[in-house]
Amino acid sequence: MADTDNVLAARRPPWRFDAPQLALTTIRIGPGLMLVAVVIAAASLSPVFLTPRNIGNVLSQSAVIAVLALAQLLVIITRGIDLSVGSTLALSAVVGALVFSSTPSGPLVVLAMLATGALVGAVNGTVFVWGRLPHPFIVTLATLSIARGLALWLSGGQPLQGMPQIVRDIGGGSLGWFPYSGFLVAGLALLGLLLTTRLVWGRWIYAVGGNPDGARRAAVPVNRVVISVYVLSGLAAGIGAVITSGRLNGGSPTFGELAELDTIAAVVIGGASFLGGRGTIANALVGALMIGVIRNGMNLLNVDAFLQPIVIGAVIVLAVELDVVRGRVEQRLRVMKAAQT
């Protein structure tokens, strides 16, 4: 009896029409649909929006948020958060500018920026894991302050002029209208896709976010996985420093102010959950682009600069609401599936 049920259940085709399944799929690609809607709205309101030059602008303005958001996504998947990315970016840029003042070597400057970022990330991760802190909020809030302070101290509070050619190219160069930083983001996104969906490490970050205790019992190296996402987030801040200081030809201790909020917003708009274990590279990228498009659209339409943060805030609330709806639909789906078997 029970066994015949089972056999029947196993034979049922998985693709039969299924309303909650459809709803789930819609919600999963929801951020993408929202981006398309925003692009259509911007294009119909402003004739300039879809010109190649403006698209190039949007891409280069979104590049830093996108890079930081890709890494912030990894952190948030493991139930963490990295509040220090903006300050780390500034510190990396200042270190890069200081290195440039004593050597003209482009690769060395880039390396210094990346290493500074990764080092701050390593500190975040290690202090969080080995200090047995209940949540990374505190440690990354502390590094937010410390890294900004170091950047101010090292630079004497002044912007430092000058960056090697290779950095200026990465931050400000373009192939026709398509900015090099856009290629960089695309490359990093592909790498992120490989990491999160194909490599064992990617499986581990989802496992750690879904059930940290279970992951530990399943012999996943939880501590190393957690430290690694903060290192990558710091490294991303270093890459963000290369882009920003290349575009502005110098390093300033004021770079990246409030960037942490933009990146977290991008990841949340992209449907990742603070409860961990959920979120995709593609949607984080969509979230970053959405913020870029909304900003750019508002600029083109001459929307008051003071109004812009309010709009971004409203979009975040909308995105989180979408996540709540997803939770409810999943709950219903679960009840229905349970009833079928």
Add this chain to the structure above:
Amino acid sequence: MNHPTPPALAVTGATKRFGAVLALDGVDLAVHHGEVLALLGDNGAGKSTLIGCLSGVHKLDGGAIHMDGEPVEITSPTTARAHGIETVYQDLALFDNLDPAANFYAGREVAGPRWLPRGLRYMRRGAMAGVTAEVLSRLQVGIPDTRASVGLMSGGQRQAIAVARAATFASRVVILDEPTAALGVRESRRVLELIRRLRDEGRAIIVISHAMDHVIEMADRAMIMRRGRKVGEVIPHADNRERIVSLIVGGDG
């Protein structure tokens, strides 16, 4: 029952202390291949601690463990797994955000090439999904969509997935902590059937349960613990139910 072969798993003189609490006080336990051993005892008797020491979550303070007659040391979940012991924890330790295959292989993903560090290896997702589907169908676990995340499944299906996962990798011993506690009548039936199938495939099985009916139905032997000690061993049967209960609560002193 006489067994010509040594037990699949034998613990002698198991001792474990948590600060001032002596959670295990010289406990002996043995379970043979193709046998279901029920581990009984009131709350705080030390059952979870004992199986924790066998699954590598705790480390014994004193005592010895033998598997198929050979002495072994179990110091971590990894060593327990390496010895062919798998545990279904009371909370199931499932990853609700992942599908059954990812749950099966969490922490032991099939991936290559081998010269890379484990985390950087490329997963062979097809192979993992294939084995998972094969095991689920062999054990007749009814999962309508094997690509859905486990969080979307019913309590019985989740329990079954946790048991099937253990069955896949346990070459010798499967340990289950209250496998039917959270389940309805029908779902409990399925899990009991599943346990019986594992036994018939030759695994040694240790089950903690408070459900006396289930113990009588599935267990070949029951051992009773009280306050960190083993206080008795019984072949569970409807006729000696009273005796088991009195051993558990210690009513007769």
